[in-house]
Structures are given as C-alpha cells and as structure tokens.
Amino acid sequence: MNHIAPFRQAIAALAEGRAAAALPLLTHCIETGEEAELARLNLGMALLDLGKQTEAQPHLAAAAAALPELAEPRFRLGQIAAQRGDHAGARAQFDAALARDPTHTMSLIGLAALEEQAGRPDLALNLIDTALLLAPEDRAIRTLRIGIAGQDALAALDGGGVQAARLAAERVPLERLRAGLTTANNPWSWHAAIGLALLADGDEPEGLAELRIAALLSADDPEMLGELALRLADARRHAEALPMLEQALEARPWDIALRTQHGASLFKLHRLAEARTALESAIRDLGANIALTGNLALVLNGQGLQQEALECWRDAGDGQAACYGRLGVQPYHPVHGSGAALHKTAMALGRQLPAPTPLHHAPGFDPARRLRVGFLSSAFGRHPVGWLTLAGIEALPRDQFELTCFSLRRMDDPLARRFRATAEHWHDLPRLDDAELVAAIRAEQPDILIDLGGHGEGGRAAALSRRAAPVQIKWVGAQSSTTGIPAMDWMLTDRFETPEGSETLYSEALLRLPHGYVCYTPPPWAPAIGPLPALANGHITFGCFNNLAKVTPEVLASWSAILAAIPASRLVLRTHALADLATRESFAARAATHGIDPARLSLLGPAPHAELLDGYNAIDIALDPFPYAGGLTAIEALFMGAPLVAMAGTSFAARHAVSHLNNVGLADWVAQDSAGYIARAIAAAQDVPALASLRASLRQRITASPLMDAPRFGRALADALRHAWIKRCETETGLQGVAQRPSSM
C-alpha cells in the first residue's frame, strides 16, 4: 500500500522526467480535489512535455483562472500561442506572466523571440540582457543573445548545444572550427558545427560523418540525434533517419520539425497509414503549419484520397506555399485537376514569384551558332525523367548543340552514367537557395535552359522565375500543367498533349514537337512478351500499375462497370502504397463501395523493375487512370504488349497517354468520357483474337514508332530548340527592349 499522496507522487514523477506516469495521478488529484488547481497546472505542463499542446491548453487556461497570482500558466499559454503563429496572443500572455512575476526569465525570452521575429533586435537584446541578469549561467539564453547580436559564435560553441553549433556553422569559417576543435571544452558541439558547415558547402558524406561523431560523443543527446536524423532525411536516407527520429521524439515530442519529418520519412518509406497517423496527431497536438499540412496532403493523395488531400489546403489562403502545396495534389483531383483549374492555381503562384533580374548574355544572339543547352534536374538517372528524355538528349546533333547538365542530386545507375557520358559539361550543384541557384546556372552561360523538375519534389522551376538563361523551357518532370512562371518561355509538348486551342491553359508558349514530346529508352532487363494470358486463363485480366494517387472514385466506378460487364474478369493493381496493409485494406473497402468484389482484385506491392514489367505478362488489357494519366507507366504497358484504355482530359497530366497511344497508332483506344472508356474496355475484352494479335505486334510497333525513334526525335528536338532560339534572337535585334511572349509552334 502506497501512503504517499498522489499529488506528491506526481510531482516526483515530473521531477524525474516521467511525464506520462504523472498524468493519471494528476487527473486523479483533479477529480478528488487534492491540490486540484496546482494539479491542473502540472497536468497542463506535463502534457506540453509530451508534445500535446492542444490537450494541455484548456488545463492551463483553467489553472490561469484558478491561480491568478501565478506567472507560469500564463507563460505556458504564451508559448502555445507563439508556436501557432498567434503573436499578439503570445505577447499578451507573456506580459501577463511578467506582471505577476517580473523575474520570470522564460517569459522575457519569449517576448525577446517575438521582438526578434518582428524585426526589432534591439528590443529583443534588452529583454535578453534582463534575463541574463536573472540567470547569468544560462547557456541557451547566452546562445540566443549571440545569435541575435551577431557576436562571435565560438563563445556559444564552448557552452555546447545544437543551436550554438548552427550559429557557429553559419558564422565561423570551417578552418577556424577545425583548428578550435583541439582545445574545445565541448567537442561534440564543435563536431556538430563542422558537420553543419560541411553540409552547407555541399559536402554531404563528410558533413554527415561529423554529425554522427557529434551524436555519439553527445551520448545520443536527443536534439543532436534529431539534427542528424533531419540531415539524413535531407539526403533521402529515410530508413536510417527513421529510428533516430523515433528515439529523439521520445525526449522531444513537442519538436515540430521532428514530428513533421517523422511523418514525411514514413511516407517516403511507403508506410502511408503510419505516416498519416503521425502527421494527423502532430497537427492535433501542435496545431497545423505549412509543412505538416503539405505532408499530410501528399500522404492522403498517395492513399488515393484526392478530395481529402486537396481539402488539407482549404483554409490555407492563396499564399505561395499554399499554391505550391495545392499544385502537388490538385492534378490528381477528379474535378479540380482540370487544365483550367490548374492554370488558375499555377498563375496565382506565378504572380507571387520574384521577377527576373537583368541578364546580360555575353555569348550574344547569333541565331545560327552552336548553342549551349542546359538541363536542370534532380533526376538524371533511373527515374521517369531519365527513361523519357535520355535517348532524345543523346540524339541531339552535337555540331549544333553543346550540352550542360546542372544536377541537383548525385545518382549512380546505368542511366545516370549515360547522362554523364553524353553531356559535355557536368555540374553537381550543392544545396543552393533560389538566387544562388540562378547565379550558378548563369555563370555557365547556357543559351537555353530546359527544366526537368517543375514544381514537383526536388524541382526548382520556381527559382527560374528570376531567369537563369535567355530561353527557358519546361519539359518532362512534374510536367502536369502550366508552371505559371512568367519567365518560363516555352512548354515542350506535342499536338496530342496540347491540341490547337490549349494555349489559354498555359502561361508558356507551346513548343510543339511533330510527334511525341518524349523519347523512350527501354530497360535492357525488360522481359520478352508472352502469349495473351486470357488464352490460358479463360478470362480477361485488367491491370493498372499506376500510383494509387491516380485512382479516383470516378476511376473506381468505371472499373466496377467494366468488371461487371465482363464475367469472371479480374483486375490487378500494383504500386508501392498497396504494400502498406492499412492502405490496402481501406482501398479494398473503398473499391467494394463501388461494387467491386474484393475477390476479383489482386492488390500487389512494389517489385523490382524487371519483375514489375514481367507482371504485364499476366495482364490482357491495361486500364489507364484519369484525370492524371500514366506517363512512363503507360509506355511500359505498351512496350510489354498490353494495350491501354485511356481517357482524354484537359490538363497536361491528363493527356500523357493520349500522346503515347496516338504515337503508336492506337488512337482508337482513347476515350473522351467515362462512358466511352467503359465501352472501349468492354469491347476490347470481348474480342480475344484481336487482343492476341495486337499483343503479338505491339513491341515491334512501339519500337518502330516515333516514341522510340531517337534519331528522328533528336532532329525534331533540335529544330524546336533552334526555333525557340531564333525567336529570342528576333526579340533581341528587332524589338529591342520589348519583352514579348513568343507565339506557339
């Protein structure tokens, strides 16, 4: 029998850092009236320690009312308000706390942070100096002062801590950090500073190594471990980052950056249901912010919940971040993914981007000379961008064009090496901000810059609003709609992607290639095409290997109608998200609400590429999703002998398959609406001999088509680039100073 009063037990638990253990004891005290007011205050503080701000808030508010003489509840409420961006509310609470206790140091610091954010560093420093009179030994306050005052960051470094390391990495030259290490009082923060400085210089492996040393020497200090995890995640090493994030979060559940990355890393590891839970609970506990919202939207979209994904941004206004975030999910939406709706969002983004800075192009504007063409991408390698551009780039006539690759991410695979082997100049760019990136590209003086990233992940198209080259062209790489960027001069396209009349949907002029807008490189490991599976199975098997994000309710309804019309037929889906059990189950349930019998579905996770391609040897007819069509996936289906039923939409993303099917001579597989889509699939399924003969000829057909005719594509691309250049030269010489949007080609 324990005779110590629950309240004392709770206080003891809190003092030992066992906040979770204190919760039931404090709740018990509130219920029984034992020190109820103080228990409520401590309950609020314990919940804050556990990262549960939202839950803590009412307890703290009640404690503030019940204990009007205390500063602490006011301060805590101010902290919550500050984190949620309510600066006026935070200021009121900190002032109230200081009115009750003028020596409440942390409230002074809270106010100082608000003053600094408001651009009043002098006021912030006065507050900090007052705080330092009260707590002269406090390391964190000293570091804060150095950060604001711009003083010698080395002084802070000897006090230790990650924040001090960040300051030192920013302000102290690397050599001085290295030299100081031998006499350092607190070597782990020095290693951290060196690591962060190296990372800022783009030296990823050395930088990460120093951070690892720092983490080990710090005996796994949670903040240090968290920093390392964030940097590993930056380097796309999510499997390594995840356990570190989880360990760091045990001590820092209120750290919003770690909570965000935890969700994001789970997403990157295709653990979608867990990612969703992590992000939703972070939003519930700490309030929403752009990063949490953006990641949650991507996760929901990845689960095939397009409406829920777009709704994440409903109350976020029309600022840059919100527009950017919407563009990540909107192209998948059955209604808001239209060309016109995407144009509206992209233009709203484009209007907020910085205008171009003056560009003096020293090489000049001779329309006939050999041109330096730059490509900007984080995906020079095994990635849809690689499979769809490499062969065409290799085929550009070199007496006319000199190629420069600006690579945002190092890749090493067969495609990556081919890119390296073909480009005359190669630049591995470190992490740069927009202005630095544009300066780095300008330094190489490309005549034409082709963007291969758009507004997608790793894409830097927005930076090009400042203009990095006299001619800027958008090509593959999150090419789902117009970019809305005024300085993006052209969209590289074809007459199927953007038929006459599409001009109004694009801020860019349309640079139309005569056939397809991409050139496909098939992988050498692609298996041979087998006989039509239906001949052995006795039933038709439909398949879709696209991202679940593309499978909308309308798509499910269409598939349901097709399956209902073709007895015994089956549908095979294969994609990353389906490896996640909870996502797979909820998807199956969703399909069932559309009348699809789960027994007729095969829901498969990812497979190595050769195996994935071989999967088409079990598919009679591929069903393309809409409005976001398959790009590389559509081509792979055709290359593997599976004809594809597709639906034409209005956005760029909605017409990928339209272009590919037209280019292999299968225009009659393109439907204009869902009724046509259903009818086309049913008709195809009912003519097994025709399917068998089409399958037998499809590899040969696509190989001979413009989609894979690299020399022809190279010539067409050369003509298009030359056209864009000549147009630019004309504005330079004929209409000097008159900026004019070129007309489409």
Added chain:
Amino acid sequence: MLHIAARQNAGHGVIADRLLAEGQRLMEAGHPIEALRLLEAGNQAAPSASGWRALAEVRLDMRHHADAKLAADAALELEPGCHVALTLRARAHGMAGDTRAALSDAADAVHAAPRDGAARTALAQALLAGGHHDEAIAILGEVWSDAPHEPAPALRLADAFLRAGHTAPAEELITFLLAQPELPAAARRQAIGMRAQAAMARGAADEALAAARIGLDLFGADAGLHSMAAHALIRLNDMENARPHLLAAHRLAPQDGYIAHLAATFGAAQPERAADAYVAHLFNGYAAGFEASLLGLGYRAPGLMLRALEELRPGLSATQPIGDVLDLGCGTGLVGVVLHDVQRGRMVGVDLSAGMLRAAAQKGIYSELREAGLDTVLAEDRSLYDAVIAADVFCYFGEIAPSLAMIAPRLAPGGICLFTLEEHAGPEAWLLAGSGRYRHSEAALRAALAEAGLDAVILRREALRLEKDAPVQGFLVAARRAGGRA
C-alpha cells in the same frame, strides 16, 4: 581530428567501439567516406588493432594506398604477425607498385594462415605484378576451385590468364561466368569487359567491339567498356566512330590520364604533354613484348644515340669510355644495352613504368633505376652527367623547352644531351598525332633548344621507327650547353 578532453576516461573505449561499429556498418552500406571519418575518430579515441585494420580496409577501398599502409603498419604494431593486417598491407604495397614489399607481406600472411582466401589472393596478385604468372595462376586457381561459383575469384583468375597471355582459358572461364544467370551486375560488367579484352588480345577487334557494345547496352555507360569499344574501333581504323566512345569514357572517368590523353588525340582539349598515367599504363601493359615490338617497328633510337656519341667522341670504346649517363625514359633498357661496352661510371635509368623498370633491372646494366617522371628526377637530382639521353621520349611531350631547360644544368662540362623527336611539317609548333604521339616542327625544336640554353651540335633528319609499315620521320639531336666547350 577528434578531441576528447580526458583520454584516460574509461568511456573512450565504449565510444570508440561505437564509432568503429558504426564505421564498419557504413562501409558495408556503401558509404566509404562517412565510414572513413568515423573509423579515424574511433582510432583516435582508443586505438586498436581491429580499428586500424578496418581503417586500412576502407582506405584501400578508396585507393588511398599510402594511408592504408600506415594503418596496416599500426595494426601490425599492436598485433604483430596478424595475417589480416599483413594481407591489407600487401594490397597497399601492390597498389603503390612496390611488388617486392607486397610479395613479402603476402607471403608472410599466407604462412600465418595458409587457407585464408584473401591472403592467398594478395600473394597471387603480388606474383602477377612481379611477372610470375604461372605461380599466380596456380594460387588463384586453387582459390577459385574452393568457391567456383563466386564471381570475384573467377574474375581474378581470368584476369591473370589474360595478363599471362593465355587467352583461351581466360575466355573459357569468362563464358562459364557469364552463363550464370545470378551473376551480380558489377561482376557481369567486368566479365564482359574481359571478354572484349581477350578478343582484342587475339586480334579480333570486331569481337571485342561486339562484346563492349553488349556491355554498354546492358549497363548503360561505363568508362572501361567505352574505352574498349574505342580501342577496337581504332584497331578497325574507324576513327569517326571511335571518337564518341573515347569522349564518353573521358567524361565518365575524367581522372584517368590514359583516357584523357587518348581523348585529346581525338579532339578534346589538348594537354601540353601526355599524362604520366598514359605513359605508365601504355608501357606497363606492353613491357613483356616491348623489345620485340619495338624491333618489329624498326625502332632505331638507341642505335642512333650510340652513333651520335661516336661522332662526337672519336675513339669511344671500352678503353676510352663515356662516364656517367642519365637515361630518361629508359624503358626496358635498350640504351643501356647499346652503350654497355663503351660506358663506365653511373648508369641511371628513369621511367614511369614499373613493368619496364623490372625488365631493365634484369639486364643488370643500370647502376640505379628510378620509377618517376623525368621532371621529378631532373628537379631532385643534383649530380652532373657526361650524357643525358632521351630516346623516343619527347614524343610524349608537347612543350619540350621546360624539360630541356632542366637537362642543361645536369650536363657536366662537355656533357651531351641526346634525344630524338618526331617531326611534322605544318606551321604549328607541335601537334598530337593519331598515334597518341606528339610531333614537332623544326622551328619549334630550334626555339626550344635556344630557350633551354642548348646549342645543337647534331640536328639531322632520321627515320625513327616504322608505323603501319611506313617510316616515321624525325630528328636526331645532340646538344651542349650554350657557350660550353667540347
């Protein structure tokens, strides 16, 4: 460097262990740079034999052979006779071109652990580098037969066969390897490269080209395969198609001096002289058959050197010999051979190729042989010579004046500088010919001599060698320091 305030702290061992464990994990995960830094830190915190060995291993992986040797030394100091550390040090020696030391360490390692595959492999590699092909093949064959389905031993054995000139068994082994469906991609790429190499070795350039193309189709781009395709096309006299392969190889391996030089001959920016790596590689590969091929090519330079000396030193003979001689680019020692009867004193040979120097050493003529670039030796050497000879050497240089200027101060009073130079008749001072050699104009030659402070006492045209059955024209030059006396 890692700093820990209290080195006696018992916690060090724990931290060092974690650093080492993490370093080893990172190495296995393919992050050698991160691994290296953690292993260094771990060893600094608490040095241990296992830590030094891990460090040696990762440094070898990164081809930092000098540092790898130091780490292996440190490991052996803590655990003398450890066969793992000996094997690592043998590999480091081998990478540095020190065959003798590699043999010694590898032999000790095998003595300590006779069945250890890594030790036996290191011994075989050292034997191979020393030209003891048959012994190497015997050992590699044993290692392979212990694990016939592992690709690495098979690839090493095939490589040894190729280097020994046994093309048929090499090809048989490669065919066996390539027939394994589970062969990892990297091994398959290497095997295909060897298949091309073997075809080249037996003169089947078309087969070599086909193999290289298959490899390129399968693996995208690869510097070795592109280079192989280029060589095959050059052999097939298809320079136009060779060019893009060479440029691709150069872009993929810009650090490879050999490829850079060849790419330059095909229109990439021309370097001022052939990269040392090109020269070393060229001659290491050909050392064994070098003399035969030179004689077959009608190589006359050594004989011309002797004739020029006889002209300038009437009565030159065993009783009136020439004194100290510096033979720059001595190769297998042909100049030493022709001067043997008429020279007394130091005979110093210098070459970039370890393989060449071994052949020269076997002649027992040279008093001293140095594996170094000629500029390095001329900068370091403070002695004076009665003759400084560069037979068929300046064909690897565009700018020759700087080297000539370094030769001049090395000439003893009355000393002679002797060299050959291939000629071209155009207006350029020098150009890089398709053969990968530089050719110089007479005007440029005279200007270079003047700039170097040398007076030509002989400067005449000679046929220097045969290329595609046609004589290559050039100059035979003998010069003294300007203002010097005979």
